[in-house]
Amino acid sequence: MSMKITRYEFIARAVDPIAHHEENLGNMSVFMRKRMMLPNGTVQRVPYVTGDSIRHKSREAAVYATLDAAGLLSDPQLTEGALRLLFAGGMVTGKGDASVINLDSFRELINLFPPLALFGGCVDNRPLPGQLIVDEGNLVCEETIHTAPSWVSEWLTANGVQLQTHRRLLEEVTRVRMDPTLSPEKVKLLSGDQQISVNRRLSASGKAHDDGDAKDAEREKSSMMPRSFERIIQGSLFWCGIEARTYSPLEADAFDYTVGCLLNNFTVGGKCATGHGKLRFVAGNRIHFAPSSGTLEGMGTDLAGNTGTTFRAHVKEHAEQLRSWLGRVVA
């Protein structure tokens, strides 16, 4: 069993604006930021996408790819424990004997579900360490470029991309959820009693404003909800790295396929239902650390070719065993 470390580094372009928030201040959502030391020694808070978020997207991609390869997506009927393990890494359940390592069981586990070896998880009351590391999604800007791999800077220069400060890549927008009772044509859809009630409330609200009665104005106000949020502007670039230790060709292929599935439908953050979060792969490199060290090769075409063939064939061959195992797993 020989170890191989493979690392993918890639640049992705925000096809949509990115909304990924850390907290709300009143009705304002603040974009996720991290403290970062700049080359001049000062510390700044810079927007980024958390590694947790991208890792979870990778996990989802790997799970759906495996269930699809096993033909289990048409009628999954998974148990709660199986779902918790696949999509959230499982839990220490208190059922099972964590003090005994059953190596056969461990081997069966990662043989039937190769991505589990990569992501790790908690199975049969015992945590299994993962072999996958997902970097944070770093915004390509003046403040972060010193931490990016050298090929990223070279790519930016070669493609005439001018670096901006992160402040120019962040914008604040406001959206309003409307109150349907403020629209006369929608009020007509109400029952007679309800129409009278709504019109009475609107009159009372107007009168309270005219009289300057704050208490009544508050009581009779509409349910319109304006809220603002920060977002990274459309077209911005992010760079990210994903790295895994693998111990067999099957694990290596599962890793390649997971990265391929992630990048094929790469979304991060919230507000996906309203045109946010889509990223598109622009350029990338695959780096092999063993047996030689640090050799780079382009990753674009290779990922689209035979990647995943071994993995999918293996999962398909063991589909029935996988279904049976998922039916009894405690996680």
Place this chain on the structure above:
Amino acid sequence: MAWAGGSVRPLVVTARLLEGFVSNHPIHLDALLAGAYAMREGMLVPPMNEAELVPINLPLQRSECGRYWLASVGVYRKQSSEIRHWHRRAPWVEYARLGTSKIRRVDLTAKLDKSYRVPYEVTIPVDGVIDWWCIGDRDEVMSLLKIIHYLGKKRGNGKGRVAEWFVEECDPWEDGFPVLRDGLPLRNIPSESGALLRCEPPYWMHDGRVRCISP
């Protein structure tokens, strides 16, 4: 167990980080080397107790008492730190879409599906630099450290990313190199007083803890 490979010399090991790191405890150099060895040799299931421990011969010198390796914890000056949170949410949408009809209720406030928002501290060292000292075989130490690309906890989501390692010979200070400096411990050292800690890897294990003075 003593290192039977090449000659051992006083060394200073330096990591330059590109991301802040997360760790509630000092990071011992021998723990890093043992972790790297375990990864390289495919020892994938961590031992749960002393009976399951497989002895690892590190390229370091043992102490005179033979109870610990002559290697320090990581030393750095803190530039800045911040609190971040990790979250755990039950995949209740997947429960509904992919689960069996026996799943009828998901309790997000208790038991197995409880939601969590847990704070943790990310530390940024000055210049991104952490130093360790040891007496060891330079080439072997370097070859093991090359496997380690991330340090501390939360490595799985990118914390503690290492840009490069430097291993250089150094002039040892007079008393206690590399485990004591100015009379203060630079690693867990067995003692008659102090907290119950392990004095060799894996430091997270509860079995085998003894009274130690520690940094």
